[in-house]
Amino acid sequence: MNRLRQRYPLRSVLLGFAAPIGAILFAALASSVILSLGGHSPGDVFQTMFKQAGKPTPFVDMVNQAMVYYLSAVAVSIGFRMNLFNIGVEGQYSLAALGAAYVGGQLTGGGPLHIVAEVVVAVLVGAAWAGIAGVLKVYRGVSEVISTIMLNAIAVGLGSYLLHKLGQSSGNNIQTKPISSSGQFPGISYSGTQSKIFGFLIVAVVLGFAYWFIASRTRFGFRIRATGLNEEAAVASGVNVKRMTLVAMLLSGGVAGLVGLPELLGQTHTFSQTAQSGLGFAGIAIALLGRNSPIGMALAAVLWSFLGKSANQLDFIGVPREIAAIMQGVILLSVVIAYELVRRYRLVLQQKDVAAQLATGEPTERAEPSAPVVTA
Amino acid sequence: MTTSTVTETVTPAPRRFSRTSPSLLLVVALGAFLVLSAVRTLTGGYDLTSSGTVAAGLSAAVPIGLAGLGGLWAERSGVVNIGLEGMMILGTWGCGFLGYNHGAWAGLVFGTLLGAAGGLIHAIATVTFGVDHIISGVAINIIAPGLALYLTKVTFAHYEGGGQKQSPPINDAKAITLPFSHWLHTIEDKHWFAVSDLAGLIGGVATRLSLVTLLAVVVLVVSGWILWRTAFGLRLRSCGEAPYAAESLGVNVYKYKYIAVVVSGAMAGLGGSALAISAHQFRDGQTGGRGFIGLAALIFGNWRPGSLAAGAGLFGYTDAIQLRSSAAVHALLLLMAIALALIALWQWRTGQRAIAVVALVIAVLSVLWFADTKKVPDELVGTTPYVVTILVLALASQRLRMPKADGKVYRRGEGH
Numbered sequence: 001m002n003r004l005r006q007r008y009p010l011r012s013v014l015l016g017f018a019a020p021i022g023a024i025l026f027a028a029l030a031s032s033v034i035l036s037l038g039g040h041s042p043g044d045v046f047q048t049m050f051k052q053a054g055k056p057t058p059f060v061d062m063v064n065q066a067m068v069y070y071l072s073a074v075a076v077s078i079g080f081r082m083n084l085f086n087i088g089v090e091g092q093y094s095l096a097a098l099g100a101a102y103v104g105g106q107l108t109g110g111g112p113l114h115i116v117a118e119v120v121v122a123v124l125v126g127a128a129w130a131g132i133a134g135v136l137k138v139y140r141g142v143s144e145v146i147s148t149i150m151l152n153a154i155a156v157g158l159g160s161y162l163l164h165k166l167g168q169s170s171g172n173n174i175q176t177k178p179i180s181s182s183g184q185f186p187g188i189s190y191s192g193t194q195s196k197i198f199g200f201l202i203v204a205v206v207l208g209f210a211y212w213f214i215a216s217r218t219r220f221g222f223r224i225r226a227t228g229l230n231e232e233a234a235v236a237s238g239v240n241v242k243r244m245t246l247v248a249m250l251l252s253g254g255v256a257g258l259v260g261l262p263e264l265l266g267q268t269h270t271f272s273q274t275a276q277s278g279l280g281f282a283g284i285a286i287a288l289l290g291r292n293s294p295i296g297m298a299l300a301a302v303l304w305s306f307l308g309k310s311a312n313q314l315d316f317i318g319v320p321r322e323i324a325a326i327m328q329g330v331i332l333l334s335v336v337i338a339y340e341l342v343r344r345y346r347l348v349l350q351q352k353d354v355a356a357q358l359a360t361g362e363p364t365e366r367a368e369p370s371a372p373v374v375t376a
Numbered sequence: 377m378t379t380s381t382v383t384e385t386v387t388p389a390p391r392r393f394s395r396t397s398p399s400l401l402l403v404v405a406l407g408a409f410l411v412l413s414a415v416r417t418l419t420g421g422y423d424l425t426s427s428g429t430v431a432a433g434l435s436a437a438v439p440i441g442l443a444g445l446g447g448l449w450a451e452r453s454g455v456v457n458i459g460l461e462g463m464m465i466l467g468t469w470g471c472g473f474l475g476y477n478h479g480a481w482a483g484l485v486f487g488t489l490l491g492a493a494g495g496l497i498h499a500i501a502t503v504t505f506g507v508d509h510i511i512s513g514v515a516i517n518i519i520a521p522g523l524a525l526y527l528t529k530v531t532f533a534h535y536e537g538g539g540q541k542q543s544p545p546i547n548d549a550k551a552i553t554l555p556f557s558h559w560l561h562t563i564e565d566k567h568w569f570a571v572s573d574l575a576g577l578i579g580g581v582a583t584r585l586s587l588v589t590l591l592a593v594v595v596l597v598v599s600g601w602i603l604w605r606t607a608f609g610l611r612l613r614s615c616g617e618a619p620y621a622a623e624s625l626g627v628n629v630y631k632y633k634y635i636a637v638v639v640s641g642a643m644a645g646l647g648g649s650a651l652a653i654s655a656h657q658f659r660d661g662q663t664g665g666r667g668f669i670g671l672a673a674l675i676f677g678n679w680r681p682g683s684l685a686a687g688a689g690l691f692g693y694t695d696a697i698q699l700r701s702s703a704a705v706h707a708l709l710l711l712m713a714i715a716l717a718l719i720a721l722w723q724w725r726t727g728q729r730a731i732a733v734v735a736l737v738i739a740v741l742s743v744l745w746f747a748d749t750k751k752v753p754d755e756l757v758g759t760t761p762y763v764v765t766i767l768v769l770a771l772a773s774q775r776l777r778m779p780k781a782d783g784k785v786y787r788r789g790e791g792h
Contacts, residue, residue, distance in 0.1 A: 100402040332518065
């Protein structure tokens with residue numbers, strides 16, 4: 001009996017892993033087909049990518065990139081918890097990074113407060129930009145998907161306008177005034193390479209922990225999830241959905257504001273038009289891949305970053321590195337399909353369990369189905 | 377006509393606005409035209425109505441309008457398609473691939489087919505597997521640019537005239553010029569109130585009108601006719617309004633959604649092809665978010681083909697004007713203020729006092745901005761379509777009605 005009880009979670013766990021692993025295998029297969037059609041050997045490509053990932057400098061690069069992806073994914077997943085689709089992380093983080101870079105460049109000294117000021121500015125700008133979508137959603141019923149898509153595009157124009165206004169030219173590039181040393185986040189050394197792991201890693205880890213704690217151990221997190229799962233039930237139990245929507249959007253935007261900071265405070269120390277873009281969309285993919293769980297998103301961020309960074313080496317063996325983007329997209333699409341299939345399969349299993357219980361008249365727990373599927 | 381009224385009359389909402397009548401539309405269009413020429417005369421922003429602007433705006437509007445039309449097909453069947461951008465990218469690449477040695481029309485066909493293939497992927501994910509529509513769209517928007525650039529490096533990079541990020545040149549599609557167009561230009565140059573503006577408007581359309589543009593207009597009209605005047609279209613739209621009701625009447629909802637989403641991809645692909653043809657080649661990043669602007673045009677146009685075209689025209693026009701003259705862009709601010717003031721007036725009369733005040737405040741700010749500056753920064757002009765869409769959503773959203781079951785996952789037999 002005890003043994004059977006233990007097999008329940010095992011089945012559940014196995015099914016949980018089946019989806020992402022199946023999706024990764026499918027993506028490997030699909031990209032192998034594309035590579036073969038283009039006249040490249042898939043074996044060589046995968047080998048090159050894994051070899052590259054093992055070297056110190058690319059490894060540090062990869063960790064840094066994964067950290068940035070992770071922050072973006074957390075931002076997106078805060079919205080997801082409440083059925084809000086924050087596509088606007090892209091615009092939120094780019095404006096936030098610009099704001100933080102400008103304020104950071106204006107300040108001098110102040111020790112750790114300098115960094116705190118930069119982080120606060122980034123969070124506020126990100127939250128404010130997301131807040132526009134939140135207000136439109138709450139007071140005018142505008143879908144946040146549409147408004148954040150529009151706000152992303154506006155952020156591009158606004159960002160480059162502000163950069164020209166606030167920045168100074170260096171060479172043929174325009175950038176904000178460099179942040180002095182007190183506003184820079186110290187890095188962590190890694191043996192065998194000059195590159196450093198961004199110290200912002202600590203913030204990312206703390207944030208991941210806080211996210212887990214708030215989401216699963218506090219009343220606030222419960223309300224957010226309850227609203228996301230069943231809005232009417234949440235209203236009936238006294239949750240102010242409008243306020244929660246606005247707060248969730250602001251929180252999501254605030255975290256999104258952090259996305260640009262690891263690179264800004266750890267490496268470039270100035271904001272220019274060469275700052276990384278596309279992190280918001282990667283965050284959506286990673287949040288979905290990791291199913292909004294802090295650990296899952298961390299693993300997904302590492303995978304995403306591995307694909308993106310190790311593909312840079314592919315140009316040297318004559319394979320376009322864009323194959324990585326194809327892999328990433330295929331993984332995303334197939335993982336959500338796989339999750340959906342697993343969900344349906346689970347329902348079928350549950351129905352069979354219930355049917356078996358009813359048939360025998362006693363509460364037995366059957367781990368593996370033996371009869372063919374009849375209920376749909 | 378009888379078929380189209382079925383879904384319209386089911387809800388007996390008391391203050392529902394009726395279908396906008398043609399005569400009212402004409403009055404609105406005439407009013408807008410007179411305001412435009414008045415602003416042009418007052419500000420001296422001659423490019424507001426010059427034939428050059430009109431022609432450029434028209435060709436800029438074509439890809440946007442086709443993308444929006446793609447959105448219309450998908451969303452009328454209840455599937456949200458934010459993968460339009462990706463499908464458009466596939467279209468630009470496809471057009472470059474066949475266009476460079478088989479001519480523009482072959483490229484156009486292939487680009488359309490590739491767009492349809494993108495639509496098919498979206499349909500499989502959303503209809504068969506019931507994946508969230510937005511997620512599938514995001515995935516397609518990640519895959520498509522990667523795939524296009526990958527294929528470019530595998531193919532075009534080895535062709536003469538091609539490169540790592542672009543295709544060899546595509547021959548132009550034919551363009552037609554009407555015989556009377558040159559004396560229209562003479563009238564236009566006189567800068568008379570209204571008359572010259574009208575001449576600019578007609579002259580812009582009548583001079584070097586690309587056949588691709590004509591094709592787009594035909595596709596728009598035919599789409600509208602199919603969706604609103606045929607039994608097929610009624611069934612397709614019923615899938616977007618009430619899929620389970622449609623199912624109970626024997627409509628194969630899956631089939632209609634599949635058809636709609638594949639056509640949607642084809643439209644986006646066609647839009648991408650039109651873009652590649654007017655730029656004479658495929659280039660990486662060529663679409664520049666036009667798929668999203670198409671989506672904006674769809675919303676601006678309240679999920680209807682005619683007003684969608686008007687939205688695409690407006691966004692194409694701002695796109696063109698930005699390239700041609702900063703004085704004209706500056707004058708746009710005044711136009712925006714007038715439009716906002718009208719919205720404020722209308723919202724006040726319908727009892728939405730708070731919104732009216734917000735609209736009026738933005739209108740006043742626009743006027744102040746107009747008076748205070750000589751020029752609108754270039755970087756901000758490009759955001760016009762998005763700002764307009766946000767303003768419409770924020771200030772006039774009660775006029776908007778998207779298909780009722782738009783974006784909802786449908787599973788056969790699971791309606792309760």
